[in-house]
Every structure is written in C-alpha cells, then in structure tokens.
Amino acid sequence: MTNLTKEKAEKKVKALRKKIREHEYKYFVLDDPSISDAEFDQLMQKLIKLEEEFPELVTEDSPTQRVGGEVLDEFEKVEHSAAMLSLDNAFDAGDLRDFDQRVRKNLSGEDYQYVVEHKIDGLSAVMRYRDGSFELGATRGNGEVGEDITQNMKTIRSLPLKIEEQAEMELRGEIYLAKSEFQRLNEERLENEEAPFANPRNAAAGSVRQLDSKIAAQRSLSILIYDLISHSTREFETHLEVFSYLKELGFKVNWHQAAADIEAVIEICEHWQEERESLDFEIDGLVIKINNLSLREKLGSTARSPRWAIAYKFPAQQKTTQIKDIEISLGRTGALTPTAILEPVELAGSTVSRATLHNEDEIKRKDIRIGDTVLVQKAGDIIPEVVKVIKEERDGSEKEFKMPDQCPVCGGEVIRPEGEAVTRCTNISCPAQRKESILHFVSRDAMNIDGVGPALIEQLLENNLIEDYADLYFLKQSHLKDLDRMGEKSSQNVIEAVEASKDREFFRVLYALGIRHVGIGAARILAANFNSIEELQQASAEELEAIDEIGPVIAESIFGFFKERHNRDLLSRLKQAGIRLQKKESESTKFLEGLKFVFTGSLNNYSRSEVKDLVEKAGGRAVSSVSSKTDYLVTGDNPGSKYDKARELGIEILTEEEFKELIEEKNSSEN
Ligand SMILES: NC(=O)c1ccc[n+]([C@@H]2O[C@H](COP(=O)([O-])OP(=O)(O)OC[C@H]3O[C@@H](n4cnc5c(N)ncnc54)[C@H](O)[C@@H]3O)[C@@H](O)[C@H]2O)c1
Ligand SMILES: [Zn+2]
Helix, strand or coil, X not given: CCCCCHHHHHHHHHHHHHHHHHHHHHHHHCCCCCCCHHHHHHHHHHHHHHHHHCHHHCCCCCHHHCCCCCCCCCCCEEECCCCCCCCXXXXXXXXXXXXXXXXXXXXXXXXXXXXXXXXECCEEEEEXXXXXXXXXXXXXXXXXXXXXXXXXXXXXXXXXXXXXCCXXXXXXXXXXXXXXXXXXXXXXXXXXXCCCCCCHHHHHHHHHCCCCHHHHHHCCEEEEEEEEEEECCCCCCEHHHHHHHHHHCCCCECCEEEECCHHHHHHHHHHHHHHHHHCCCCEEEEEEEECEHHHHHHHCECCCCECCEEEEECCCCEEEEEEEEEEEEECXXXXXXXXXXXXXXXXXXXXXXEEECCCHHHHHHHCCCECCEEEEECCCCCCCEXXXXXXXXXXXXXXXXXXXXXXXXXXCEEECCCCCCCEEECCCCCCCCHHHHHHHHHCCCCCCCCCCCHHHHHHHHHCCCCCCHHHHHHCCHHHHCCCCCCCHHHHHHHHHHHHHHHHCCHHHHHHHCCCCCCCHHHHHHHHHHCCEHHHHHHCCHHHHHHCCCCCHHHHHHHHHHHHCHHHHHHHHHHHHHCCCCECCCCCCCCCCCCCEEEEXXXXXXXXXXXXXXXXXXXXCEECCCCCCCCCEEEECECCCHHHHHHHHHCCEEEEHHHHHHHXXXXXXXXX
C-alpha cells in the first residue's frame, strides 16, 4: 500500500503512463531503447500496483490494459486471427507460487500440469501455412494488427517453406539472432560508425523490419516455434502433443520440459538461470504454460495477457548508470586499459562499480565521456561492459577522455604503435609488467637460466631483492639462502646458473630483452645485421626497416625500446654486470640457425627432401608436426590440419612463394 491520496495517485499514474509510452515507442518502433528491460518492467510493475490500489484510475488505453507495440506504415498490415498478447511477469519463486494459487483457484479442483519453455529474447511472429506451403508471416504489432514480413521470414533457413500437411494452420514462434551473429553484427555496425544494438532482441527486430529482404538475409535470423494457434483438420489435447506433432513436420521447436507442479517449475527456472550462458541465443527467462489445452480455454485471458501462462524473468543483466570517472589499469604486458568507474548498480545478483572500456578506439567509437549516463551489461562471468551511451541524458558537463602520455604506474613512456588499438608502457621494468619480463628473460630460448622460476622470481620481487632482470646479476648467495625452499646448495646453483648465462649468444640476449614483437626469429635477423647492442641502438628506424624481415611495426618497437630511459639504464646495468652484448667471433650467422620449419600441402617447386636440405643448410630444422616450438609453417596447395593448428598457436605462416624468396635471398646475401 502506498498511502497516497487519490489526487496524488492520479498524478503519479499519469506520469508513469507517459514515461512507459515513451519507452515503448523507443523500444518497439525505433528498436533503440534507452533503459534496460528490467528498468522498464519496474515502471510497469509500479503502474500495475497503483492501478490495483486505485481501480477507478484504470483507463482502457493504459499500458497495463493493452499490448505494447506499434504497426509501421511501411509494411502491409495483417489482422491477427487471435489477439497476440503479452505475458504476465514473475520475478521470483514467490511470484510463481502466487501465479499457481490463482490458477488453482480458477480451475477449482481440476488437475493440471505445466510445461516450461525458454523465453527467447527475440520477437514473436505468427505464421500461416496452407496446403503444405508457407503463406504468410507477420509481427505481433499492437496485438490486433501486425506487419506482413513474409518476404523477410522466407530468408530464415530453419523455417520450412513446404511441409507434409495439407491443412490450414497457424503457428507462433520467436524470431531471434544467435549470440555469435549479434556480436558480428554489432562489430560491423561499430566499424561503420553506426550505433550498436542494445541487445539481440533489438537487433532481430531491426533486421525483420528491413524493407530490403536481401539485408535481412545477410543477418542470419533463426526461429523457434512454441505454439499452434489453429489447425483446420486436427485436434490436440495437450501442449506436449502439439510440440511432438510440429517436430515431426520438420519445425524447429522451442526447448520444453513438463513439470508436475509449481515447485518443479521453480527448480527448472533456477537451473536455467545458472545455465543460460551455455545457449547460443539469449533467453531472458522462462515461460510457464498450462499443458492441457481445454484448461487454457477455461482460464482465458485479460486484455493484456493469458491467465494460463506466465513469464519468469531472470535478474537484470543490463542497467543504466553513470560514469563517474575513467581510470587506467595496467595489464601484465604493459597494456594501458581504460576502465569506467560507475555509480554502483545491482546487476545479475552482484554490485557492479567498474566496466572495461577495452581501449581508446572503443571509447571513441562509442563516444563515451566522463559523466555520461550509459547502459551497462554483464553476461555470464564476463567483465561488465558499456553497451551504449544514452545521449539524451547529456547536459554539456560531460568530459571527453584522453589517454595519458605517461605510464600511470611508473611514469615511463607509452606508445601506441600504428595500426594497433592498444597503448603500452615501453618500460620493461615497469612494476606492472616486471614479473613477465623477468620470466621471459630467464626462459629457455632466451638466457636459459635454470632454477630461476616463477616462484623464486615472485619471492625476489616481494623481498625487494630485484626490480628487473639486470638485478639478477647482482644477487649474492647471502640474499638467497633465507628464502623459502632455498638452502645452501640450491642458492649456490642459482648463482652459478645466473653467472653461466652471461655468455649466451648475442641473438638470445636480444630476444631476452623482451622488446615487443622481437621474437626469436627477428632477434636472429637483428644479430645477423648488427654486431653489438650499440650498433643496433644507433640504427635509425629507416635503417631497421631496410632489413627485409623487419617491418615498420618491429622497427618502431625497437626504436621505442631504446628511447625509454629506464630501458637504457637497464642496458647499462647489464653491461656493467658483464653480459656480452655483442657477437662472438665464432657466432654463427647462419640464417635459419635453430629455427624449426613445418611443411604442409603439396609444393610446386621443391620435393620434401629438397626443402629439408635447404633449411638444414641454413642452420634450421624441418620437423613433421606443429607445436608451440615451431617457428614457421610453410603451406603448399591443399594444406592439412597443420594449418589450423598453426593459426591457433599464432605461428608465422609462409606461402611456398614466400619461403622461396626467403631461401633465395639468404643464399645471395651470404655468397
Ligand atoms: N527497455 C525498454 O525501454 C522497453 C520498452 C518496452 C518494452 N520492453 C521490454 O519488452 C518486453 C515487453 O514485451 P511483451 O509485452 O512482449 O512481454 P514479454 O516479453 O514479457 O512476453 C511476451 C513475449 O515473450 C516472447 N516469448 C519468448 N519465448 C516465448 C515462449 N516460449 N512462449 C511464448 N512467448 C515467448 C514472445 O515474443 C511474446 O510476445 C519486456 O521484456 C519489456 O521489458 C522494454
Ligand atoms: Zn609503466
């Protein structure tokens, strides 16, 4: 009870109706809502409560008395043979039990059973078949009159256009977009600088309402059937019977499960609330229906919804809130990630106060500003994200965001390489990324320092014994002895292993530095072209790019590395420690030294034994299977599964032509 006077209540009711109508227009006509469904449902619930308390205020045109929706003039109108209603909502087990009480009372003692189905977050459609052919498809519209979308529905692959049934029949189902398709579509829209759809439902609705069915066809819509409205020659007793009949005819029917009573229904609802992410389409709840069809008739409907069904709605995954600030957090590879600090909101059962903004481009594309009202969403265990900005809410005080030009953790220089979306701190010993860089430094292909693993590195950092990898060379046995699992013997071993690494080949040192994009292959090429660190450091970007295998991205990264003052300091300490930062007289510069090649598909210019010879002459090895240790995969015609595996592992892939160039060039430069 609200304890309102009638006058006050009337004012509230009017204001609510106005608000609800505005949101219905944005949602149903523009396919562009500015609040989440849960927030909309709350407004509706408020109105329902007030109207229950003051029944004299109920008017025929109240949103509670009719199905929300509008019919667009662009389409032919279709009058429905039976009104297409909304569903009543339940938000928890209590609401479901209340519903069950009402059913029980209305059926006065008759036995009944429920069927529970997914509530697909799409839009409902009605389909008419005659003499075995799909004849008409229509939207729900305002419930009485819908829009003729027959042409667009014909693009839905899962909808049979012919069936083995000569009767006249009418079906209902939900048109939807699969999650993967929704994601693809939104990425495409962002790229074309179009506003992303707020959810798959809006995306599906926007696609169905395309006047050009070629565009609809590109959207890959799907449909699931959930009701039979009429049939000219057959009668059915239960909803379950209808489902098996439709399935037999070749329709894709909605998932469903029988439930003996409301407690069984509640269990099914709880199950799917947990499992909803496992589906390839969005469900926003479950629909509970009476199984026996004659009982449905007995229960009947209100102006807005049937009394024999109810929608159980999951807690909201989307809500509107405000961005209070945008902060930068640093990943372990030095990536600067902007994060929105939100006015806390309750979302899918937890309080959300941060959302990832991914990167600078994403902020620009979505035009996100500090102070904006935004729609945020949380799906599964994914970090919350900003779906879109509600631009109508701007008052001019919002501030545009600018990426900092210094690392917020260490003050180091940040760069955003051309063609990349990510801005990074270039300081290798930046606290946010030093563990990773030290791990890389000691790894097998790099300095190969045995006995220095993740656990030891963590301890060394925690005890302030080292800050970066150069510090490893200044460790004394007395520092190590007292650490966990570090006796006399093992600390001695560590010191010796560190000492032994001072004489590694020059290319390994170059690789160990951890310059972004300089993998072991690029390090070898650099070592073949420069005799010492100083030489490399003095090279201009142009000189670097002049080397065949070194592209602008690697060149820029090398350049950036040497420019950073922390990195220069790090190098001078490596030098001071006695690491050899130049080539040995005897150091092999064989071009493919140590590199592993895998070949797949049939080659046009070489036999398999020829390529093996070529690779081995240049110091490389030809191996038969792809693993993370593979450096190059060379593909001929009709490559096999090795190709997919290499792609998955991010291994560099060469065509036969590229391989040929590599080998020929090498031979000519070495002769
Ligand atoms: N965000 C906004 O601004 C805004 C505005 C208006 C409406 N809305 C949302 O739109 C919806 C209101 O639409 P409604 O009146 O269609 O009610 P509803 O979504 O609560 O339920 C009815 C609809 O459920 C769908 N459905 C999915 N699976 C079904 C199944 N297995 N069996 C039967 N029906 C199934 C059908 O399309 C049917 O029309 C609510 O979710 C509401 O939050 C949001
Ligand atoms: Zn930093």
